[in-house]
Amino acid sequence: MDAVTVEIVAPHVALITIRRRDARNAVNGAVAAGLDRAVKAVEVDPDLWTAVLTGEGGVAFCAGADLKEVSAGRMQDLYTTDGQFAGFVKHHRTKIWIAAVEGFAMAGGFEIALTCDMIVASESSVFSLPEVTRGLIAAAGGVYRLPRAIPRALAFELIATGDRISAARAAELGFVNKVTAAGDAVAEAIAFAERINQNAPIAVRESLAVARRAYDMADDDLFALGLQGQDRVMTTEDFAEGPRAFVEKRAPQWKAR
Template sequence: MDVVTVTTNVPHVAVVTINRPDARNAVNGEVAAALDAAVKQVENDPDIWAAVLTGAGGTAFSAGADLKEVSKGNIDSLYTKDGQFAGFVKHPRDKVWIAAVDGFALAGGCELALACDMIVASENSTFALPEVTRGLVAAAGGVYRIVRAIPRALAFELIATGERLPAPRAAELGLVNRVVPQGEALAGALELAQKICANAPIAVRESLKVARQALDHDDDALFDMGLEAQERVKVTEDFREGPLAFIEKRAPQWKGR
């Protein structure tokens, strides 16, 4: 059984699934290597414009690091050169990634969700960084990405207490894009992905490339980045197609080139 699967049943959208439901989709070395390979597959396929990351089973998105492997001294196997933890949290990615969370996203699982661009969660889902309850640090991005995603004081509380944040409250705080009925996170994420894929894919990627750096640079630097992104878009076929489709009163036919 593959511990990570990649399917492309929806046009231009890949679904990447962590497939260890009996282990609450915890990350071991095999998952890390397979997820690293899945990211490369998605990012290198010009026909894929967006990706959804989810966990199998409907109970857990991911419980994070497999503590059985950690206790055996195999923690290094949970990291890859390009992606770091789970082969994902630091992996270079240009395309849109949406986390579809059904159930709980804990510790490294929460960090996987935080590393995505957007999150769709079922109403029964919860998010938590409980590392401090085990004498650990949420060092795979959790301790700073959560602070960027929700109000500072509340982020500090979650980090310091390890308490769980229910999906409806997470949505109120801006951590989650959409809350859907239990069991429908994947369907909700695919719906969002399809709306994104109705737009020019290169323009989306270039826009998000700048947006992801919004908290890292000043206005002048970001303004220049936006201009540079526009210059890269201007040489594409899609740059000409958008205005032409508007003039001809028809839906644009994006090529992604």
């Protein structure tokens, strides 16, 4: 079986699954290449509006880099040109990605989850950036994405200690959107995606394109970016459909064009 699979599980929703259960879904070359292909496949498919990313088995979302591969001198295989680590953490994405976390999201696995736009986690989930306990650094985004997601002092604490944090605490801090019963994260993430898909997909996409840059740009630049997105939305069929459906007292029929 492929190390990463892509399935259509609901209208406009793709489920991407890392399938290395015996290795706690750790990232090797096959996973990196598979995730790289999955991002590109979702991006080019106009009928896919949201993607849910998970790991099989229920024990681990992803345990990070496969240290057996690293120790064997195959560290470079864990990176792709477009996505960098895991073929994912630096990929340009316009579609919405939701991490569905069951079990451990450790090191690079946590960084993959943080790269997604939203996180749904089961109550058994645990998050950690333990790199410093092994003389390493969470260089695949953890050291800057976590301080953007939670209060600065708490992010510094987790980065500097490598301590684990539960799904419940993660939800309190705000980097997990919803906590589910064990085994329900994928189903809840798909339902979450379907809820998002009730809205105009291009409008959602353009809105999050600005939101993702909120920490990178000055207010005036962000304001201009928002206006550019609005201009693009106003040229779409969906822009006319929204008000028309309201006037006609019916649900809008979005076309993503």
